[in-house]
Amino acid sequence: MKTKSDFKGEIINIENIAKDTCKMDILSSMEKASAGQFISIFCPNTTLRRPFSIANFENNTITILFKLKGEGTNYLKNLKKGDNINFLAPLGNGFAIENKKSLLVGAGIGIAPMIFLKNTLNKKNIENLLITGFKSNNEIIEGSDRTVVGGSVLDYLDEIIKNEKIEMIYSCGPLPVLKGITGLSKKYNISSQIAMEKVMACSIGVCRGCIIKLIKNNEVINASVCKDGPVFKGSEVIWD
């Protein structure tokens, strides 16, 4: 059986977990996934599929988290337990896990792949700490070791990196947070891996719609978020 495919999955759980935020568990025949990879769901009411980070994968069950944003997520929100969905998965490259004391930084819905990563690190007995920032109390998604409400999660990281002797940072969230993470990793000379987001058309690497610039071996190259990413080394990303 092919590892990547066009899957049909059954929704076995869907619930509201915070303000405008849902959690969905999908049962399918997908056999493998790693933290940082995503699935691309067909939504009948939109032209393009919608990509979602995998927030956990266990017993053939994919968990995704989504924030209500537009027509795609509105379609998903109204689905019920027992409904079927079509999706392409598992897409992209996940985090390259290293046996190093790790700091995981989520911002808002960017917590999704961080939860999966934390579960993976825990299973491998790799020491880690997940800190996540949310705009307000009613938007908090459970699962972090530390939660920051209001302000920027970046403001708390210097202290943690120094006190906890962090050797690796993983992050997912809005661009300013990811940019801040790469700045910190440079400052403390530790590696970082960041999961990027960009509007996608094909989600499998053919259309070149979701391109970012990387610097590799002193050369500027195009990389697609969907196939070459969504996880990139922080030190390689060129910020506009």
Added chain:
Amino acid sequence: MGLENIKTTLKNNQRTFEIKSPIIGASGTYGYNDEFEDFINLNYFGAISTKGITLEKRAGNEGDRIFEVQNGMINRIGLENVGIESFIKEKLPILNSKNIDFILNIAGNTIEDYEKLAKIANDNKIKAIEVNVSCPNVKSGCLEFGLNPDNLFQLIKKIRKNYNGFLIVKLSPNTSDIKTIAKAAQDSGADCISAINTLRGLGIEIEFDGKKFNKKSVKGGLSGPCIKPVALYMIEEIRSSTNLPIIAMGGILKLSDLFEFISAGADAFQIGTANFIKPSICTDLAVELSDFIEKNHFKNFEELKKKIKETK
């Protein structure tokens, strides 16, 4: 295994392009063909048209490249591609090893660019090329040839001299007179016309965050189901001014769309945006078309086409 009853031959005088099915993956939506294999069975594919290839490698446009609209999307990729040299060296062997027909889509800034690309295609025995004179997303060349019948005539004549294979010209809908342009393509030696490329479009997203407005906009080529009526109109116009075979595209999603395009004058089809919605669409449509022909006792696709075209 192929589907016998939908085998298609596109023909102009002595030149032919024989394909397993009339359904072709449109340029820019199939990459170089190695990416889709995880998701679909390529055996029923008529062919794929490659990403637009230029003489030199191109990095494409900076900034946002995709904007979704109601029933469609706007792209401004800007012809990002590996360049002809890398294509021949790295991608061509992959394509040749796969038992799938392909069309080399070429684009250039000048007549000389196209002449060189045509010569390289000829030297490498590439069976069919699609001359892109209709990309709305690059600053110079390309579309300048597609919007002016005299320029197009000169260009295709030069390409014809360098290329003996099946020469397809991909036309733009961004013109007030596609009939004259199609005629110019025919008179200058093209074997086939494909149409339509994307329409010029502008997507604007402007949102109020409680304090100020934030704006995002993407100007580029509009594609998807929303352009189908324009495409049908253009195909009928092209059919009225030329007897070359026509490969139609523009918002095709389902079997009835194929019938509509045949009725307007099409002989084969390309599927673009729909590949992003459903990667198996080309295969699915080929199977559906074949089943329809069998179930309704038509001899083959040719006969089905004839019956549809006879229906006034």
